[in-house]
Amino acid sequence: MSANRAAGSAVGRHTRRDFLLGVGLLGLAVPAAHLLLPRAASAQAPPASAPKQGGTVVLASYQEAASLNWILIGSPSGLGFMQMYPMFEPSLRISEKLEPEPALLREVPTTQNGGISADGLTYTLRMRPGLKWSDGQPCTVRDWIFTWKWITDPANHAVGSLGWARIASAEAKDDTTAVVKLKQLYVPFVAETLAGWPILPEHVQSKTTSEAFGRKPVGNGPFRFVEWVSGDHITLERNPYYWRSPKAYLDRLIWKFIPDRNAVLAQVKTGVVDIGVDYQEAQIPELSNIPDVNVLISAQNVIERYHFTIVTNEDVKKPHHLFGDARLRKAVTLATDRQTIVNTVLHGKTRVATTQLDNTAYQNPQLKPHPYDPVQARRILDEAGWRPGPDGVRTKEGTRFSITHSTTAGNQTRETIQALVQANLKDVGIEMKIVNFPGPTFFATFTENGAYISRKYDMVGVNGGLPSLDPNIRLQYHSAEIPTREKPNGLNLGGVSDPELDKLLDAQLQTLDNAKRKEILWKAQQRIHDTCAIMPMYQKLVVNTVNKRVRGLKTIDFGAVTSIVWNTHEWWLA
Amino acid sequence: MGDGVTSFVARRLLQTVPLVLLISLFAFLVIRIAGDPMSMYGLNPNMTADDRARIITEHGWDRPLLVQYLYWLRDLVKGDWGHSLYTYESVTAMIRARLSNTLILMGSVFAVTLLVSIPLGIYTATHQSSRLDHLITGSAFFAYSLPTFWLGLICIMMFSVKFQQWGFPSLPAGGMYSLRDGPSTLGLLQHLVLPCFVLSIVSVASYIRHLRASMLDVLHQDYVRTARAKGVSDREVIWKHAFKNAALPLVTLISLNIPRIFSGALITEQVFAWPGMGRLFVDHATRADYPVLMGLVISVSVLVAIFNLLADVAYAYLDPRIRLG
Numbered sequence: 001m002s003a004n005r006a007a008g009s010a011v012g013r014h015t016r017r018d019f020l021l022g023v024g025l026l027g028l029a030v031p032a033a034h035l036l037l038p039r040a041a042s043a044q045a046p047p048a049s050a051p052k053q054g055g056t057v058v059l060a061s062y063q064e065a066a067s068l069n070w071i072l073i074g075s076p077s078g079l080g081f082m083q084m085y086p087m088f089e090p091s092l093r094i095s096e097k098l099e100p101e102p103a104l105l106r107e108v109p110t111t112q113n114g115g116i117s118a119d120g121l122t123y124t125l126r127m128r129p130g131l132k133w134s135d136g137q138p139c140t141v142r143d144w145i146f147t148w149k150w151i152t153d154p155a156n157h158a159v160g161s162l163g164w165a166r167i168a169s170a171e172a173k174d175d176t177t178a179v180v181k182l183k184q185l186y187v188p189f190v191a192e193t194l195a196g197w198p199i200l201p202e203h204v205q206s207k208t209t210s211e212a213f214g215r216k217p218v219g220n221g222p223f224r225f226v227e228w229v230s231g232d233h234i235t236l237e238r239n240p241y242y243w244r245s246p247k248a249y250l251d252r253l254i255w256k257f258i259p260d261r262n263a264v265l266a267q268v269k270t271g272v273v274d275i276g277v278d279y280q281e282a283q284i285p286e287l288s289n290i291p292d293v294n295v296l297i298s299a300q301n302v303i304e305r306y307h308f309t310i311v312t313n314e315d316v317k318k319p320h321h322l323f324g325d326a327r328l329r330k331a332v333t334l335a336t337d338r339q340t341i342v343n344t345v346l347h348g349k350t351r352v353a354t355t356q357l358d359n360t361a362y363q364n365p366q367l368k369p370h371p372y373d374p375v376q377a378r379r380i381l382d383e384a385g386w387r388p389g390p391d392g393v394r395t396k397e398g399t400r401f402s403i404t405h406s407t408t409a410g411n412q413t414r415e416t417i418q419a420l421v422q423a424n425l426k427d428v429g430i431e432m433k434i435v436n437f438p439g440p441t442f443f444a445t446f447t448e449n450g451a452y453i454s455r456k457y458d459m460v461g462v463n464g465g466l467p468s469l470d471p472n473i474r475l476q477y478h479s480a481e482i483p484t485r486e487k488p489n490g491l492n493l494g495g496v497s498d499p500e501l502d503k504l505l506d507a508q509l510q511t512l513d514n515a516k517r518k519e520i521l522w523k524a525q526q527r528i529h530d531t532c533a534i535m536p537m538y539q540k541l542v543v544n545t546v547n548k549r550v551r552g553l554k555t556i557d558f559g560a561v562t563s564i565v566w567n568t569h570e571w572w573l574a
Numbered sequence: 575m576g577d578g579v580t581s582f583v584a585r586r587l588l589q590t591v592p593l594v595l596l597i598s599l600f601a602f603l604v605i606r607i608a609g610d611p612m613s614m615y616g617l618n619p620n621m622t623a624d625d626r627a628r629i630i631t632e633h634g635w636d637r638p639l640l641v642q643y644l645y646w647l648r649d650l651v652k653g654d655w656g657h658s659l660y661t662y663e664s665v666t667a668m669i670r671a672r673l674s675n676t677l678i679l680m681g682s683v684f685a686v687t688l689l690v691s692i693p694l695g696i697y698t699a700t701h702q703s704s705r706l707d708h709l710i711t712g713s714a715f716f717a718y719s720l721p722t723f724w725l726g727l728i729c730i731m732m733f734s735v736k737f738q739q740w741g742f743p744s745l746p747a748g749g750m751y752s753l754r755d756g757p758s759t760l761g762l763l764q765h766l767v768l769p770c771f772v773l774s775i776v777s778v779a780s781y782i783r784h785l786r787a788s789m790l791d792v793l794h795q796d797y798v799r800t801a802r803a804k805g806v807s808d809r810e811v812i813w814k815h816a817f818k819n820a821a822l823p824l825v826t827l828i829s830l831n832i833p834r835i836f837s838g839a840l841i842t843e844q845v846f847a848w849p850g851m852g853r854l855f856v857d858h859a860t861r862a863d864y865p866v867l868m869g870l871v872i873s874v875s876v877l878v879a880i881f882n883l884l885a886d887v888a889y890a891y892l893d894p895r896i897r898l899g
Binding site: 056058064066067072154157158159160161211214215229230231232233235254256257258259260262263266267269270272438439440441442443444445448450488489 | 609611627630661663675727734752753754850853854856
């Protein structure tokens with residue numbers, strides 16, 4: 001027998017022992033599998049009508065917050081702010097009508113109620129009495145004043161100081177009243193320091209660094225911090241000291257970090273994750289097919305847009321050889337079929353954008369996007385002296401109308417749209433070369449020749465909303481805000497340089513009269529629209545999914561992803 | 575051989591220091607040139623020009639690159655691996671937190687790979703050209719070409735989503751344990767099945783092919799034929815004589831792959847939301863967060879150097895013909 005074995009081949013020679021072994025293993029496999037594999041999901045319970053206490057809601061985020069200290073987060077419409085928000089109540093909440101409403105402060109300061117002095121230099125903040133932080137300590141107006149001092153001290157590394165830096169002095173009259181004096185009139189003050197903005201607890205933050213506080217925050221929102229397992233999840237629990245009554249219904253909220261968007265979808269489908277946030281527009285058809293899940297779509301203020309480089313990289317006084325001329329910008333705008341892009345790439349789920357104030361209370365309703373009119377585009381180019389060359393690309397005095405376009409690499413939606421725009425422009429005789437970069441290179445600073453800011457490319461594609469509820473578009477369109485080597489941090493990316501526009505943008509910052517401000521901003525939008533200072537592409541939709549068992553959830557049309565956690569204290573589980 | 579080994583090891587360890595330094599310099603330059611840490615602040619409209627200028631001088635990013643490297647090196651030598659530019663945690667704390675998660679996943683993959691590939695590799699070699707051999711090597715060929723990203727998503731779709739829809743018991747779609755129920759060993763095992771499967775499939779395929787080739791080579795050697803002629807049992811011929819020699823190339827393969835146990839699997843950890851070292855790298859590479867990336871580069875290069883050294887020593891043990899140094 002050993003000689004047979006030694007021949008090396010055992011094909012077809014299974015002994016009885018092998019057979020019994022196999023059957024035994026199979027027999028063990030079944031109970032082992034039963035033990036290892038979880039039970040299949042059971043049927044949903046019938047819906048209830050009154051809010052019930054208890055339960056845990058799991059939300060998925062594809063990006064983990066850098067810190068839970070909101071002063072280190074910076075962007076109020078990003079995923080980091082969203083994760084922090086249920087823990088920190090803002091001084092004023094942004095209402096469904098997109099206006100400030102009382103929260104920590106018991107009234108919104110206005111010129112009518114004396115909260116704002118007639119000259120706009122003195123603000124009186126009136127806080128609710130009896131507020132507490134989540135550790136039981138009292139929350140007073142002194143915490144607001146402390147927040148101002150903390151943010152404006154560079155040693156504390158606050159990422160942005162915006163409205164807070166305008167304060168000259170702040171004094172607490174008592175626990176609930178503070179008198180704040182500004183250095184000069186600053187109309188966006190309420191929007192930049194109160195509406196949607198929280199405060200810091202003096203008794204905790206003063207004893208530690210901003211960074212350490214961000215890992216173990218103490219807040220005053222409907223939920224309080226329990227634990228943060230880096231890379232995996234953040235757990236929050238109901239805050240028993242929250243000022244509203246009733247307090248939050250849910251026991252816990254958990255932020256789960258799932259970096260792959262497809263994996264998020266899988267966990268939403270299996271019900272492990274109740275709420276998924278910030279999907280791409282192109283995923284809407286697929287999301288609508290998931291049973292037991294509601295798709296919430298909101299058109300907000302975030303606009304995808306293309307900036308024209310209007311002045312050169314080296315010299316802001318020297319106009320760009322092509323786009324310094326408003327006619328050529330108009331020709332490119334008319335030649336781009338944005339409606340087809342919205343219909344095909346975005347499945348018709350959003351609208352072509354008109355201005356940067358779309359979907360805000362200050363939008364100019366008389367403006368409509370420039371139409372798609374390649375015939376008119378060609379006529380403009382002809383009249384400007386750009387004639388088609390032998391290869392179809394227009395030339396003038398030996399120069400070809402060839403431009404470079406840059407946006408972030410790896411974003412499928414953006415790259416598809418770029419290809420469509422390239423084809424549109426080719427159709428009217430303009431050559432567009434695509435040069436994309438991954439995030440860190442694209443967003444590098446002016447001195448490091450980051451694509452989005454350095455004006456090294458003729459057109460740049462970005463998106464973004466307003467930094468606060470305030471419609472202060474001066475930041476993006478005033479000639480004083482053009483980034484240069486000496487002053488590399490302006491947000492007027494393309495270098496819009498229009499004295500008439502500058503005047504309007506300065507004027508809108510000088511009046512506290514909202515109606516008057518709206519009037520001026522309408523004129524400013526008209527001017528930007530007429531001169532084609534930018535090419536607005538489409539309104540970015542905020543797309544979230546919510547499992548049907550989560551009730552009471554409401555969102556507002558502001559704050560991008562943050563809008564999903566607008567009223568966590570009212571959520572309950574069926 | 576004792577003295578020879580000691581001096582060899584000592585020499586190699588000394589060589590490791592300048593090697594790791596060179597690697598760190600190269601990595602630093604590449605990471606800094608390829609990405610600007612200020613890009614994290616992107617289009618943040620809440621930052622004024624002064625804010626940005628302050629951040630740049632605070633971190634010393636206005637100094638020349640080589641000077642920045644030297645500052646980093648000085649801190650490293652003092653034991654300060656720095657803090658993440660993004661989360662502000664200490665780099666050592668971050669690595670320590672993620673390392674155990676990666677060890678669990680990659681350790682399981684390693685164990686499964688060896689447990690499955692060694693018997694199968696030996697079987698296909700000893701039963702060469704049988705139907706089962708063709709089936710196994712064919713499947714190995716196919717499995718080896720599967721992209722882990724795609725395979726991971728397909729597994730999630732099938733065993734997590736579809737199985738649940740069809741009413742079968744299903745596997746979790748990601749993470750390390752169920753957040754609602756809290757950590758448990760059973761939960762961990764359930765969550766380990768799919769990512770471990772996805773990663774093992776590719777390495778099992780590769781190990782089977784290697785082992786089969788070297789076993790075949792050894793099985794046809796004279797000394798194997800002699801052992802058989804002497805009447806040595808099949809089992810002893812395969813394991814004591816053939817496998818021990820065929821294992822040498824396997825030791826090379828294993829030693830090259832062991833650093834992966836520490837560095838994690840970049841793609842699979844993304845797909846399965848496994849909070850390990852691979853995720854740490856990807857999350858921070860996209861932000862040009864160079865303190866974290868440099869910490870990872872240093873730890874992994876040191877581990878690679880050490881395990882290469884161990885592999886060479888193991889070689890000398892397994893094969894007396896090999897002389898060290």
